[in-house]
Amino acid sequence: MTIYGRDDYQLRTPRGNPAVLSARDDTSDLSVIGSTFEGVAGSGLVDEYGLQSLYVTGRFVDVGAHVGAVTIAVLLDNPDATAVCVEPIPENVAVLRENLALNGLTDRAEVIEGAVGTSVVHYKWSGTEHLETNRFISNGLGIVFGQDWPHEALSVREVKLAELLPCEAMKLDCEGGEWALFRDALMGSVPLIFGEYHGEPGPTGVSKALGKTHEVTIGHVDEMAGAFRAVKRHKTRTVSPRRAK
Secondary structure, three states, X not given: OOOOOEEEEEEEOOOOOEXXXXXXXXXXXXXXXXXXXXXXXXXXXXXXXXXXXXXXXXXEEEEOOOOOHHHHHHHHHOOOOEEEEEOOOHHHHHHHHHHHHHOOOHHHEEEEOEEOOOOEEEEOOOOOHHHHHOOOOOEOOXXXXXXXXXXXXXXXXXXXXXXXXXXXXXXXXOOOOHHHHHXXXXXXXXXXXXXXXXXXXXXXXXXXXXXXXXXXXXOOOOOOXXXXXXXXXXXXXXXXXXXXX
């Protein structure tokens, strides 16, 4: 495995707790970290998923954990929470484990090296500077921007939803793998689901898949990718009025 240069960054979580995150040089690592943590120079998007208002005391599931930015923010801001991180790329898993250790969180997070919705992922893109910077962002199709760019395919373990439940909240950023989870009826039991959708059937597909059990909010309308948040509806009991005697 190629060893990339890394730098450590002193940052703050969405609720202001100190953290340290390692990021590889010449990759998208720091950009991804900067979308959650305060302190990354030039980052115009902080707390992308609204973690400041997320309070968890049980299990948090991070599907597409990458180098651990979201998991680490959630665990540092919620000291009673635990996490399950799903990530298929070995190079990312190595940095994820390092970042958990840097923040004293190894014992509170389980790392599953695998993917949802597929047993093969594609990464190590080349062809443009943007693709090469994002070479550790994988997907299950082997297509980026509608094209089959030079890349590598990797066989991985396919992770089923039942392995990840029960949980209090789930973040999905798995480059298309979310659709397999949306088709699983067990998703109806998850109190909070948030993250990104990718590809067809787009935002209407997200709303249709989760709308029977959750209140769904789409962050912005884009058929190819966008943000969503789904909060499970609480069942209400209808009480019939008593008849007068």
